[in-house]
Amino acid sequence: MTISRHYVLAAGGTGGHLIPAFALGQELINRGHHVALITDERGAKIPGCPDEIATHKLPAGRITKNPASWLPGLKAIAEGRMMARRLYANFAPSAVIGFGGYPAFPALLGAFAEKIPTIIHEQNAVLGRVNRFTARRVNAIATAYPDVLRLSPRYASKVHLVGNPVREEVLDLRDQPYPALSADGIFRVLVTGGSQGATVLSNVVPEGLSILPVSLRRRLQVTQQCRAEDIDAVRAAYATHDIPAELATYLPDMPEKLGWSHMVVSRAGASTIAELTCAGRPAILVPLPSATDDHQSYNVKEMVEAGGARAIAQPAFTAAELAKQIQLIALEPGAMENAAKAAKSCGRPNAVADLADLVESFGRAPIMHGLKSKSQSSGGFNPSPALAKENAA
Template sequence: MSFSKHYVLAAGGTGGHMIPAYALGAELVQRGHRVALITDERGEKIPGMVDGGQVHVLPAGRITKDPRGWVKGLQAILKGRKMAMQLYQTFEPSAVIGFGGYPAFPAILAANKMDVPTIVHEQNAVLGRVNRLAARTVNAIATSYPDILKLKPKYRDKVHLVGNPVREDVLALRDEPYPPLTEDGIFRVLVTGGSQGASILSDVVPDAMAMLPMNLRRRLQITQQCREQDIETVRAKYAEHDIPAELATYLPDLPQRLGWAHLVIGRAGASTIAELTAAGRPAILVPLPIATDDHQTQNVREMVAAGGARAIAQPAFTAKELAKQMQKMALGPGALENAARFAKKCGRPEAVRDLADLVESIGTSPLSKTLKVKQERSGLSISPRPALAKEAAE
């Protein structure tokens, strides 16, 4: 017999945290459960919450390296924890699932205080700061890569490799073939810098396209996402090089464009790589050098090792180098098709299903909560959760 359960999802206000949270929320609702989301003001503005899901904005306190901000950060965290506990008293979650980002931390702390089971999901190949702080007390750590850096060995028995959930319209591309690419056919290149854009792509990509051999250059069709302050400069460059290009600051139909792209040039964010490997699209990736713990460099390693992508460190990302790498991928017979196949092998299309299974296996049902309360009132002892029992014994 199954019971409808309540789950709280907690995620910071970036697309990398919010997209997998939304994907899990939709899956849990489809399974008959109710979900609520804890986030910050930025996260509230990112669309994708399942119909009927509650959204709660909490303070997102930060403890940085600067001691001057510690008091203010701690106050915000404690305020957020109090607000989360008030939510849990009425919503009665079976489990709380954190996806990283500072708003997730008070949500996990509140769950620990109220003995609510917890899980964290890590999208990157390096365990994020909030997830590192929570690792000791959570019941499970769901990961997107087989090898995770910054994870203490004593917590490895909590790890479950599930992958990084992606949107349904991206996942649907997995069942579609790689778009045909003939010797004289249009060569479609998609350039995207992620949710924040990337000026380095605007600076380098147009000039790199102009350096390609004429037999490849004349076939190009570029779609490029640009920052608002860069778009007119990029437009002028493509016009100067006589290369057809469609530019936008936001691509609402990105999954559709990914579907017909032969090659993607972009950053190495977790969501980008999850979508590339779900759809099976080859890529040239430029890790963001200032990403926390250099996690984008780690993110791309699996896809590069498999042959599905090439990575260029930003200091080496010049028009000449990009043009060289594009020729290696695009001019070899069947090279792009092979890279697409290798990229797809890195995908984990069952990520949202496997994560939901993990959540359901750990979350308690309303009936079990009732039985627990009756047992406590009758004086019977209650065994601690296995993960926490082990921690207590250490």
């Protein structure tokens, strides 16, 4: 018999933080639990949140090196902490799970104040700032990589390698074979810069593909995600080189595109790496140089060492270098298939189930009946209609 509990997920306003949170939330719902999400204005606009999850927005103060940010940042954090505590009073969570990003910080501080068990999940190969600030006080630290920089060895006893949860549609790709690739068949390339796109890919990839040997270039079929301001120039470049290309600023059917691709050219965000290794797709990875703590350069390490990807630092990412790296793998018989196997060997397809198991292993006594009764309503943190209805029943 499944015993229903309440859980709160807290994540920053980017897809990198929220996609694994959504995946965990759906898994917990599937197990019979109730889930709420804390994020900010940006995060509330990220698509993919399960309908059953009630989303709550709270202030997420940022404290930078600029002293002018300190007072307003601390004020916002304090306000967010207070609002989180009011939510917990109504929702009575068994645990709060943080996925990094500034909105997770006041949510975790509120959980510490209420003595609610806490878990943090780190998606990248470098421990993020909010997770570094809270690592000492949380009950467990879930990681996506076996080696995580800036994670103190003194926390080793509470570290659990689970991987990075991915969407169910991507997880389904793991059971599908790598697309057949004959010597004269279509060679499908997927190009994506993540949720925000990447101008450098728009500038370099069309030219790089155009200088491939004719025997390879004539087989190309490209799907590329571009920034809105770049898409017309990219379309013109592909037309000039007579390369068939489907372009869009957003690819809602990304799992389907990933499923038929033979090679991916992309940034090296945590969710991208997780999806590539789950599906088993060879990749040319271009880490974002401005990423916090240069974490994307470390994200690629495991996949590159296994032989599933090649990484090119952005300053070295030229059309000639891209063409060279593609040829090294695409023109050698069997190399693409071997790289696909190597990429898949780095995947952790049980990540969402393992993380959910970890979450269920911590927490207060099971909650059997709806919300904890409260006579007062907390501003901005009313329970979802579904939960309120259940509590009234």
